[in-house]
Amino acid sequence: MPKREPRLMRSSMEYLAQMGHQIKLARLRRKLPVELVAERARVSRTTIWNIEKGSPSVSIGAYAAVMHALGGMDKDLLLVCRDDVVGRTMQDLELPVRQRAPKRKEEIW
Numbered sequence: 001m002p003k004r005e006p007r008l009m010r011s012s013m014e015y016l017a018q019m020g021h022q023i024k025l026a027r028l029r030r031k032l033p034v035e036l037v038a039e040r041a042r043v044s045r046t047t048i049w050n051i052e053k054g055s056p057s058v059s060i061g062a063y064a065a066v067m068h069a070l071g072g073m074d075k076d077l078l079l080v081c082r083d084d085v086v087g088r089t090m091q092d093l094e095l096p097v098r099q100r101a102p103k104r105k106e107e108i109w
Contacts, residue, residue, distance in 0.1 A: 006056045013056065019063075020054030026070050027052075040069035 008016070027037055038045045043062050050058050051066055067073040 008056050013054070016056055017054035020052045023063075023066060023070070024052040026073065030070060032070070037066060037069050041065040 027034075034045050034048050038048050041048070041062070043065060047058060047062055048066060051063055064074045064077060067076065
């Protein structure tokens with residue numbers, strides 16, 4: 001049975017293609033051959049080529065391994081969804097609003 005490729009929106013496919021292209025450029029700037037990156041990332045050369053094409057069938061773990069093999073670039077994955085403006089706004093809208101101010105304790109002079 002052939003492997004099914006995930007169905008993604010066009011914009012997501014474009015993002016993956018751009019990410020793959022950026023990974024390829026990073027590899028080429030470092031003058032690293034595909035074989036060496038594949039060995040360091042413990043993936044096949046075909047997987048490297050699929051990542052560089054932006055294939056959605058490659059696991060995020062393989063992307064992370066290749067980014068790490070290129071010199072610790074996997075830390076950039078921590079930037080994903082870091083500034084979730086929409087989520088934080090939705091969370092703030094659901095916060096309870098106090099109806100009354102808290103009682104003050106009378107100070108004794």
